[in-house]
Amino acid sequence: MTTEARGWWLLGAVAVLVPIGLASAPRAIVVGTEADRGAGWTGRGWGVVRAEEVGETIVLSGLACSASQTIIAPTVELLADVPPVLGIFGPAAPTRIIELIPEGTRVARDEVICRLDPSAYADRARDQRIEVDRARSGLAEADRALAVAEAGLVSYRDGDRAWFERQMEVDRAMARVDLTRAEDYLAWSGRMGALGYVSSADLAEHRLSLLRAEVALSDAELALRTFRESTVGAVLRGLEAEVDRSRTLRDFAVEELEAAEERLDHLEEQVDRCSIRAPHDGTVYYADIFFNDYYQVREGAEVYPGIHLFILPDLSKMEVELFVHERFAGLVAEGRRATVSFEALPGCTFPARVKSIDLLPTPDWRHFEEWQQFRVRVAIDRPPAGLRPEMTTRVSIATDEPRSALTVPAGAVGWDDAGAHCVVETDQGPNRRAIRVDRGTVDRLVVLEGLRPGDRVLIDPRRNDRGEGH
Structure with missing residues (x-):
């Protein structure tokens, strides 16, 4: 009011x-x-x-x-999703006067002098409570998705990455051992071949094994270097992006819940505003003198936002x-x-x-x-x-x-x-x-x-x- x-x-x-x-x-x-x-x-x-x-x-x-003197006007509002009432002055609030004290009555501060029908606002407030519950469920789901994304990032950064790196280091060490063995075996085969104990075909096979060991070691070193220089960063960025996306969805869910709760508070406030109270002690006079015979303050009259209803002089x-x-x-x-x-x-x-x-x-x-x-x-x-x-x-x-x-x-x-x-x-x-x-x-x-x-x-x-x- x-x-x-x-x-x-x-x-x-x-x-x-x-x-x-x-x-x-x-x-x-x-x-x-x-x-x-x-x-x-x-x-x-x-x-x-x-x-x-x-x-x-x-x-x-x-x-x-x-x-x-104090002029009292209703503060109920026209809402986009609540159909208005068509009155003589155009769209009116979806409510009417249902209770009214007689003109000339002495009233005390905060005493109710007029009641408006709150049903339209109350029905919309009930629907809005359902929207608030849905928004709260969406926020809980967003919280869980964010927790999973953050856990995946921590798991890879502090656990999986080190395990994969150790595995690649082991593969590189094994490749070095295989290369050393192939080199030693080829050297032995060369000495034995000079004495006629190893055929030239076996010697060629030993040289091929050495080449395979060298390629395996090169691949292991390349895989480890690629993992350290590229793979780790790409995976971390992907996991961090997933965390950011989940956090954004959660922020949106928070804003959606806040908007739904604010809307609910606004509707409940409209319900409360349907009870018009005296701002101070005084004698109540109807303000329909402003409108001559076009509008009268009476039970059943439509209500326009901001229209002058009462005066406390x-x-x-x-x-x-x-x-x-x-x-x-x-x-x-x-x-x-x-x-x-x-x-x-x-x-x-x-x-x-x-x-x-x-x-x-x-x-x-x-x-x-x-x-x-x-x-x-x-x-x-x-x-x-x-x-x-x-x-x-x-x-x-x-x-x-x-x-x-x-x-x-x-x-x-x-x-x-x-x-x-x-x-x-x-x-x-x-x-x-x-x-x-x-x-x-x-x-x-x-x-x-x-x-x-x-x-x-x-x-x-x-x-x-x-x-x-x-």
């Missing part, structure tokens, strides 16, 4: 750009009485122009995640992860102020700051990877208790430093061919006044010209005499 410490990969973070974000409290509109409404104008109430801190923000949705280090479209990535920088709200905690906002933004974009596979988006991490200054991974969040990130500006309720501003205008309360009664405004929120707009702090403006003004809006 391998574990990997990394951030939660979010799917489907939705980005919305709000051009102007107001740093003030919620909208405050002072609603006037009927007497407050000047002659000729009517509306839904009065609003106040005020000075406040404003700045551009970008609003995105994200998910809560842990700054430190550190719940004491919660933050928010989101994705920003490449069009707006330049507006986000590390250290920017932000506010975070959670759907599970309505009415509460928490100050935060941008912790990091990826240098490289992440393709959006939901749009055929045509869109590029950047992963952003937002650290909450004081994370609330009870946060859990995958909680939906709404994050407002300030894209520049706040500045002081006048703001007016958006409902008090109207437009015509001459531009923007509003109805301002004066000492003489409501008075229509031309103004210049900048971007803002749906509630308030920034005033560039035409109004002063504290001015009261009519919301949704309408003329009494014409009954039409502005």
Whole structure:
């Protein structure tokens, strides 16, 4: 089992750009009485122009995640001699989930959180044990062959060679004796022939015997010399070659046995890896959020090598992860102020700051990877208790430093061919006044010209005499 410490990969973070974000409290509109409404104008109430801190923000949705978490993936492997299972993501490991603890369960270190079906690996391991036994028998046979070859070499070098050499020396000595006898006999025959006691035919026969003795001695000396100079070396080299061949076969048998045992250990390890254990204490969460509805962690699900199955987050280090479209990535920088709200905690906002933004974009596979988006991490200054991974969040990130500006309720501003205008309360009664405004929120707009702090403006003004809006 391998574990990997990394951030939660979010799917489907939705980005919305709000051009102007107001740093003030919620909208405050002072609603006037009927007497407050000047002659000729009517509306839904009065609003106040005020000075406040404003700045551009970008609003995105994200998910809560842990700054430190362990992703657990199965480490079973696809083996060449074990047929894989065909799954939705292609070839899967020849196993499936057969036992699974419920999501949200607290687990201790080394506690089993998931069991995979080990039968395919166990069957192959049983066959491999037979291969190991066969390799051990082959090694024993190679050991015996090497022992026989080494014994033959020692026997010839230390025994047979000396015996053959002594035999040849004896043959040479006998040939010398025969030659001496033939020489003496020929000399005696010559003396006797001169006296007429030995015939010329016998004398010729004695000379022939001498020649035979000389040839026999020459052959004996040649055989001994050839044995010493050639035969011994050739036989020793042949026996040594046989020893080397036997030793090579034994080395091959050793390697074959080691490979078979290593293969068996690997298969037995795969069987053991079918029990996925917790690397440390924590709360188990299923990681099928990565795959939306395409894959679910459940009993009977196929297993892919390296696929993320479980997450053990550190719940004491919660933050928010989101994705920003490449069009707006330049507006986000590390250290920017932000506010975070959670759907599970309505009415509460928490100050935060941008912790990091990826240098490289992440393709959006939901749009055929045509869109590029950047992963952003937002650290909450004081994370609330009870946060859990995958909680939906709404994050407002300030894209520049706040500045002081006048703001007016958006409902008090109207437009015509001459531009923007509003109805301002004066000492003489409501008075229509031309103004210049900048971007803002749906509630308030920034005033560039035409109004002063504290001015009261009519919301949704309408003329009494014409009954039409502005």
